[in-house]
Each structure stands twice: as C-alpha cells, then as structure tokens.
Amino acid sequence: DAGITQSPRHKVTETGTPVTLRCHQTENHRYMYWYRQDPGHGLRLIHYSYGVKDTDKGEVSDGYSVSRSKTEDFLLTLESATSSQTSVYFCAISESTGGYEQYFGPGTRLTVT
Amino acid sequence: AQSVAQPEDQVNVAEGNPLTVKCTYSVSGNPYLFWYVQYPNRGLQFLLKYITGDNLVKGSYGFEAEFNKSQTSFHLKKPSALVSDSALYFCAVREDTNAGKSTFGDGTTLTVKP
Numbered sequence: 218d219a220g221i222t223q224s225p226r227h228k229v230t231e232t233g234t235p236v237t238l239r240c241h242q243t244e245n246h247r248y249m250y251w252y253r254q255d256p257g258h259g260l261r262l263i264h265y266s267y268g269v270k271d272t273d274k275g276e277v278s279d280g281y282s283v284s285r286s287k288t289e290d291f292l293l294t295l296e297s298a299t300s301s302q303t304s305v306y307f308c309a310i311s312e313s314t315g316g317y318e319q320y321f322g323p324g325t326r327l328t329v330t
Numbered sequence: 331a332q333s334v335a336q337p338e339d340q341v342n343v344a345e346g347n348p349l350t351v352k353c354t355y356s357v358s359g360n361p362y363l364f365w366y367v368q369y370p371n372r373g374l375q376f377l378l379k380y381i382t383g384d385n386l387v388k389g390s391y392g393f394e395a396e397f398n399k400s401q402t403s404f405h406l407k408k409p410s411a412l413v414s415d416s417a418l419y420f421c422a423v424r425e426d427t428n429a430g431k432s433t434f435g436d437g438t439t440l441t442v443k444p
Binding site: 250252257258259260261262265267273275307309316317318319320321322323324 | 362364366372373374375376379381420422424429430431432433434435436437
C-alpha cells in the first residue's frame with residue numbers, strides 16, 4: 218500500500234467549530250488531493266495541491282481551505298463546520314508522470330452535530 | 331468540462347460468470363481513464379488506466395477494460411467473477427492537459443453471488 222495516513226480517522230464535532238484534517242505521505246509524490254465521499258455523489262474533489270504552497274480549488278471548495286507547507290503534509294480545514302460537511306474525507310496522492318493515477322488514504326469519517 | 335457516467339447503480343452476477351461494469355465519459359481533449367475499487371469500509375484502490383495505445387488494458391485482480399473512442403466508453407470487464415470481487419467500483423476521467431483534476435463517476439456496486 219502507498220504510504221498515506223490520515224488523522225484523525227474519526228471525529229465528531231459541533232456546528233460552528235473549526236476542524237483540521239491531516240494527510241501525510243511518505244512517497245514524495247508531487248500531487249495531493251482532498252475528496253469527500255457521500256452516498257449518491259461518488260467522490261468530489263475539494264482542493265488539490267501540485268507542490269509546496271501550490272494549491273487549487275476543486276468542484277466543492279466552499280467552506281474549506283487547505284495548506285501545504287511540506288511535500289509530505291496536506292491539511293484540510295473546515296473553517297466553521299456545518300452539518301452538510303458530515304462526510305467521509307479521503308486524501309489521495311499521485312506522481313507527476315505517467316497517468317497520474319491516484320493512491321488513496323484510509324479516510325476520515327467526520328460527523329458534524 | 332469533463333464528466334463521467336456510470337449508468338448502473340448496481341450490477342449482480344453469479345460467481346464464475348463474466349462481468350461488465352459500464353462507464354461513459356466526456357472530455358474536450360484526449361482522455362486519461364481510470365478504474366478504482368472500494369471494498370467495504372476501506373479506501374479506494376487503483377485498478378487500471380488507459381492513457382494511449384492498445385484499447386484493451388489489463389489491471390489488477392484479473393480485471394481489464396476496453397477503451398472505445400467512438401462510443402466514448404471505458405467498460406470494466408472480468409471473464410470469471412469471484413465473490414471477493416463484490417465491491418464499489420468507480421470510473422474516473424481527466425483531460426491529458428489537466429493533471430490535477432480527475433472527475434469520478436457516482437460508482438457502481440457489484441455483487442457477485444455464489
């Protein structure tokens with residue numbers, strides 16, 4: 218398995234609180250991604266990074282911010298969590314050669330009450 | 331804009347029978363196509379990809395997929411299904427000039443019955 222870890226794996230938080238999810242890789246891959254997975258919607262891209270301090274928005278970026286200060290770490294922050302952000306969040310990585318196929322972390326289940 | 335459609339929410343097959351999971355796509359440029367699998371309560375795993383070349387690509391666990399440019403399809407196939415193939419399958423596409431943004435389909439649940 219690709220060396221990708223996510224923390225925490227499970228979190229319950231209250232509406233209005235900030236939440237930060239961490240993705241850590243040991244593969245030295247250039248690209249990192251954050252997705253959310255919801256029933257009936259498949260995987261939707263939130264933000265991605267193509268290098269240290271280089272990020273771009275995905276299709277569902279509202280209410281989320283990201284930071285990447287080191288190659289190995291990609292942080293996703295929910296600035297003020299809402300119940301609609303209850304979801305399973307997956308981090309993925311890909312190399313910048315070939316097809317850019319993605320390798321996924323184990324996921325974080327976030328519940329906003 | 332790019333998009334992916336997986337027209338079947340669910341596919342049921344008997345063990346030992348061939349299986350097909352359908353995917354159609356839309357991109358402006360040349361497509362890079364992928365299949366991923368998600369086993370229950372697990373993350374996603376890369377199965378196979380098409381970039382260029384032979385229209386039939388082979389991947390992990392005996393799966394293969396056929397790229398059809400005229401029909402804009404990339405169907406996943408396996409000659410003989412196993413109960414252990416039961417999982418959620420995602421098709422994804424990106425344009426060759428857009429490295430960061432893959433679009434995923436909504437997924438197809440494959441159930442293989444003994």
